[in-house]
Amino acid sequence: EKQGENDEAVRLKNASEIKSLANTLKNFEGMRDGLKATHLVERKREMEARFQKWVDADPERKAKWGHILSDIAAAYKAPNRQAILARLFLGPVPILAAYRLPMEDLSPQRVEGMIAVISNILGQLDLDGQRAVLATAIRSNLSLPEDQRLEAFEGITADNLDEKVAELLPTALDRARIAQIANMSRDELSSSDKPLDKLAWRLLQVIPEVNRAYAEFGSRIGALRLELSEAMAAFRNQPEYPDANSTLRVTYGTVKGYSPRDAVEYLHYTTPRGVLEKNTGKKPFDAPEKQLELFRAKDWGRWGDPALNTLPLDFLSDTDITGGNSGSSIMNAKGEMIGLAFDGNYEAMTSDYQFMPEITRTINVDIRYVLWCTEKIDGMSRLIEEMDIVDD
Structure with missing residues (x-):
């Protein structure tokens, strides 16, 4: 560098x-x-x-x-x-x-x-x-x-x-x-x-x-981990999570914000206002000019949220994800796609070792923002015409 x-x-x-x-x-x-x-x-x-x-x-x-x-x-x-x-x-x-x-x-x-x-x-x-x-x-x-x-x-x-x-x-x-x-x-x-x-x-x-x-180490550790898992199950004397490695899985939760420390509260969603406030023109806060112009004009098209009177960008959920989950679909209770997971919050990077419901959050892009970019930034309205869009 x-x-x-x-x-x-x-x-x-x-x-x-x-x-x-x-x-x-x-x-x-x-x-x-x-x-x-x-x-x-x-x-x-x-x-x-x-x-x-x-x-x-x-x-x-x-x-x-x-x-x-x-x-x-x-x-x-x-x-x-x-x-x-x-x-x-x-x-x-x-x-x-x-x-x-x-x-x-x-x-x-x-x-x-x-x-x-x-x-x-x-x-x-x-x-x-x-x-x-x-x-x-x-x-x-x-x-x-x-x-x-x-x-x-x-x-x-x-x-x-x-x-x-x-x-x-x-x-x-x-x-x-x-x-x-x-x-x-x-x-x-x-x-x-x-x-x-x-x-x-x-x-x-x-x-x-x-x-x-290295192979001997892997074999030895693998055997010891199996023994440890058996021993810990007996020690805790309560139902254990199933081994979901190498399998398809679903995690469920709710959309909610969190408080990482005293007197700090994060809402469950972000909006274009934050992009405009953070934009400096220099990496990593150098949003494309076309995007900034549309944000300033509040041109949300059909994708704005009437209750918020703005375009939702990202939202938080208390779902349990790990490395490799980027791009996973986020669906509502009806099975309709509402977003895509792409990250976890900084304060809960240790969630692979211990899930903490009070602060562990998945960061998801709102599907309305994805569709807005598809239409307004990329000019690909024909792709949207091929989709079944549910307007609540």
Whole structure:
């Protein structure tokens, strides 16, 4: 982001990745703030202490479940090398992904396709951007305890990181270089004297070992979670939610606002007035001029709400959603679509861990606003003519 402040071409190249990272950061910040505000971690620890005390109080329960919490804690302390390798070879900007191609038995067409994909991803970054991605992955390795670090990065320290990264990437990886890497034989790669080739070869040698360890971790944690689920059900002694993973599901609730803190109250809907008040002409508050003109003219067409005397834009509901729900239909009691879910409120980012009815809200776009945009902004009235619109 800093590199693009004075270079529009660099800013555009990095825009997609920066936006993705910003969204992730916002989610993590909301999660952190929510965990602190609700004291969820402390309450979970207290609940685990009560659970362990309950288990230990009965010899049969202790023999069956007494090991679960300590085994889970031990499993998560294992080396986290897989995450570092994923950043380099499989992450959002896989700086070394091309090096995996010589190791796999792929058709020429498949290799060409992968070269195009990798080139497109890395082509969005200039040299400094690619170096920054590589440095971030190496920095993750340095953050591990010394006995858990990947040996392939031996000799790279926090003090010489920038210098070493510059040696590894003297020039940006372009399509020609990526194609060359992808078509190298194993012997050519193992005997190359290029610093990045050497690093990649050393890392490739540990991938099978790390993958095995990661698979063992997943298997172990999966088994422990099943045991924990069984034990917790007995501990709570009340009906459990069914496992809805990988199934179609429906959540239900009501349209309502909320109060995130003392003396602050959020209504259940937003209107064009808020867009006009927030508009600065600069991102992220740079609404299209055509939209602003129509808002100022209060041109709602058939989509305005007579009771509100304005056009509803978004509304809140106390429904339970999670990642991947963006675009889910919101229906009223008659099964009529009234909106689309697209986000959750900042204060309840922790709802995946604990649903809090008083503050957890889904943010939905009102379908009348969608139809207004379709007609007034996009000029697609013919699409609306094909729909069955219910006017209450």
